[in-house]
Amino acid sequence: SDLALDAxxxxxxxxxxxxxxxxxxxxxxxxxxxxxxxxxxxDSPVPHEGGIRLDVVExxxxxxxxxxxxxxxxxxxxxxxxxxxxxxxxxxxIANVHWGDVVEDNAFGTHEFLALCELLRTEPYVSANVxxxxxxxxxxxxxxxxxxxxxxxxxxxREHGRGEPWPVTFFGLGNEPWGCGGNLxxxxxxxxxxxxxxxxxxxxxxxxxxxxxxxxxxxxxxxETLMKQVSQRLGDEEPAPLFQAVSFHYxxxxxxxxxxxxxxxxxxxxxxxxxxxxHRVRAxxxxxxxVMDAYDPNARVALALDEWGTWFDVEPGxxxxxxxxxxxxxxxxxxxxxxxxxxxxxxxxxxxNVAQVVNVLQAMVLTEGACMLRTPTFHAFAMxxxxxxxxxxxxxxxxxxxxxxxxxxxxxxxxTSASVKDGSVLVSLTNLDPAAPARVRVxxxxxxxxxxxxxxxxxxxxxxSDDAVRAHNTFDAPDAVAPRELTTVSLTTTGAQSTLExxxxxxxxxxxxxxxx
Ligand code: AHR
Numbered sequence: 001s002d003l004a005l006d007a008x009x010x011x012x013x014x015x016x017x018x019x020x021x022x023x024x025x026x027x028x029x030x031x032x033x034x035x036x037x038x039x040x041x042x043d044s045p046v047p048h049e050g051g052i053r054l055d056v057v058e059x060x061x062x063x064x065x066x067x068x069x070x071x072x073x074x075x076x077x078x079x080x081x082x083x084x085x086x087x088x089x090x091x092x093x094i095a096n097v098h099w100g101d102v103v104e105d106n107a108f109g110t111h112e113f114l115a116l117c118e119l120l121r122t123e124p125y126v127s128a129n130v131x132x133x134x135x136x137x138x139x140x141x142x143x144x145x146x147x148x149x150x151x152x153x154x155x156x157x158r159e160h161g162r163g164e165p166w167p168v169t170f171f172g173l174g175n176e177p178w179g180c181g182g183n184l185x186x187x188x189x190x191x192x193x194x195x196x197x198x199x200x201x202x203x204x205x206x207x208x209x210x211x212x213x214x215x216x217x218x219x220x221x222x223x224e225t226l227m228k229q230v231s232q233r234l235g236d237e238e239p240a241p242l243f244q245a246v247s248f249h250y251x252x253x254x255x256x257x258x259x260x261x262x263x264x265x266x267x268x269x270x271x272x273x274x275x276x277x278x279h280r281v282r283a284x285x286x287x288x289x290x291v292m293d294a295y296d297p298n299a300r301v302a303l304a305l306d307e308w309g310t311w312f313d314v315e316p317g318x319x320x321x322x323x324x325x326x327x328x329x330x331x332x333x334x335x336x337x338x339x340x341x342x343x344x345x346x347x348x349x350x351x352x353n354v355a356q357v358v359n360v361l362q363a364m365v366l367t368e369g370a371c372m373l374r375t376p377t378f379h380a381f382a383m384x385x386x387x388x389x390x391x392x393x394x395x396x397x398x399x400x401x402x403x404x405x406x407x408x409x410x411x412x413x414x415x416t417s418a419s420v421k422d423g424s425v426l427v428s429l430t431n432l433d434p435a436a437p438a439r440v441r442v443x444x445x446x447x448x449x450x451x452x453x454x455x456x457x458x459x460x461x462x463x464x465s466d467d468a469v470r471a472h473n474t475f476d477a478p479d480a481v482a483p484r485e486l487t488t489v490s491l492t493t494t495g496a497q498s499t500l501e502x503x504x505x506x507x508x509x510x511x512x513x514x515x516x517x
Contacts, residue, residue, distance in 0.1 A: 006398050021123075029075045036367060068124060125169065174189070217284060276406045281338055307353060449493075
């Protein structure tokens with residue numbers, strides 16, 4: 001058969017919920033992410049609300065961003081939150097030693113971040129400073145954010161103009177403590193995380209999900225050290241675990257750390273290597289999950305991939321410390337591969353944050369002065385929003401999966417996942433092959449369905465195979481890569497089974513919607 005994918009989905013066997021927080025975003029004080037990307041200031045000619053630019057907010061609302069992680073990243077472990085509250089003219093200037101060594105004026109602080117979350121209708125993920133901060137700073141910040149009475153920090157917040165506390169969902173206990181967050185050993189960090197977690201209290205009815213800063217890539221020993229702390233307190237009679245989530249970070253870097261490769265100028269071999277590396281996220285999620293299963297079989301503690309995405313060389317001529325890179329169809333396909341891995345591992349993996357939301361690494365939007373564009377990755381997120389809080393449906397491959405030998409491994413050339421929610425089925429289909437279309441067939445059993453639309457993201461029709469993966473949006477042509485209707489799709493029903501068949505263009509990501517009848 002010429003089918004690149006021949007699969008079966010049982011509609012009446014819903015799997016775990018795909019937590020909406022798997023579609024989280026990340027905004028660090030890094031380059032032009034917070035400053036310029038979100039914050040333009042109250043005197044800016046760019047349309048804004050309270051200094052926060054509205055074009056970016058309006059675009060991101062299309063993604064239904066479930067949570068936003070801030071202020072870092074490496075920056076979090078040098079950030080002292082008191083520098084960013086109170087009258088702006090009184091705030092101290094600080095050096096951002098991690099990212100370009102630029103001096104910041106702290107115009108964007110706690111109140112501005114929470115105002116941004118309110119504008120985006122998203123839940124905050126605040127990361128504490130464990131590397132260079134104190135436990136008292138952590139305790140005070142939580143009190144400032146969430147306490148609703150006359151306690152000292154709640155009173156200070158009121159003096160700064162905010163009466164009600166904010167609901168805060170996630171609270172990170174430092175970041176990359178094995179590196180920029182202190183060069184700590186796992187056992188050193190575990191002790192510090194226990195301490196900060198204890199003083200990051202649930203106040204005034206707010207319940208924090210505390211995220212312990214986890215491993216780099218496949219450092220499973222780090223995860224095990226953290227899970228040992230948690231398991232001492234797990235069990236039916238025990239109080240809630242010290243941390244509600246353990247994170248890890250994994251970036252897709254086609255080359256080496258020193259020469260990562262261009263975001264837009266790459267050959268087919270580099271493209272396929274990028275896809276192989278993106279696929280690795282699946283093995284990493286499973287590896288960390290297996291360690292956690294041994295200590296927490298009921299999955300009370302979540303796995304969080306709170307930094308992921310492509311990392312290329314910066315755009316020529318831009319400041320190396322600002323991590324500004326273009327974003328092509330290759331990036332969108334990397335995202336699609338990640339989403340499928342997330343959906344397949346949704347029982348344990350319940351939080352993820354792409355790095356980063358605007359102007360940094362694998363961004364959703366890019367800005368230049370008053371202009372803004374949506375990247376191909378933006379569109380992949382928008383097309384996948386229907387998976388948020390849906391039940392995962394296993395896609396059983398029965399035959400003919402296309403594969404390609406890449407760097408000595410067999411890489412599937414089609415990636416897929418499916419979910420169901422409120423009578424609506426969403427099937428994601430990705431063809432990684434830049435040189436050939438892919439024919440796919442999915443048999444749908446255990447329910448009857450009607451077609452409800454299909455969308456595809458790919459380079460403009462007629463693009464050659466190089467352009468199929470390098471296609472991107474520019475400020476001159478901001479909609480060169482944009483979703484369009486997928487017309488090469490059909491649904492036939494015979495007896496109790498429907499069959500979805502589609503031809504996916506080269507290097508494309510498609511979503512097919514079906515209504516349960
Ligand atoms: O996202 C950029 C940086 O990558 C983050 O600050 C850090 O946590 C990671 O190394």
